[in-house]
Amino acid sequence: MNPAQVRTAEIVERTLRDNPAFRRLDAHLFIVKQGSTYVMINIVPLGVHRAQVRCVAQLVKGVDMTHELAVELLGLNAKLRFGAFAYEPNGQLLLFVHSLLGGDTLDAEELTTSLADVALIADEYDDKIIARFGGSTMKELLSDSALANLFSDTDTDAFK
Secondary structure (H helix, E strand, O other), rough: OHHHHOOOOOOHHHHHHOOOOEEEOOOEEEEEEEEEEEEEEEEEEOOOEEEEEEEEEEEEEEEOOHHHHHHHHHHHHOOOOOOEEEEEEHOOOOEEHHHHHHHHOOOOHHHHHHHHHHHHHHHHHHHHHHOOOOOOOHHHHHOOOHHHHHHOOHHHHHHH
């Protein structure tokens, strides 16, 4: 990890460590649980001396990207204050993503606001999308997995 990634990880951990829905998975990967979704926080290099914080919520797995779904998601993207819906076709995976600049300029309030928005949007839209277009929530898919077992209290959410 470059120095900016190390500094970014320190800021992320210091900002979120008291939140019961937060876990550190490794040096550059963290997770926050919110309702039926999980937000992955990945610190990636941005060149040699900078870092990026990628907040990714996996909303729905097993959904086909139809014309109707694509148009609806693009319309929502135009209305959101930040972040965007994305689709990974190989896993039929619908995501909600937002990135921040890491390093010394990473602001704790900006981080928590971004995470709250990503988590709440993902938690709100996963069930709506499944009801209309099919698929499964990440919580349904992960109910017996090691990831879900990281959270001993199933009612623990990051942002209530």
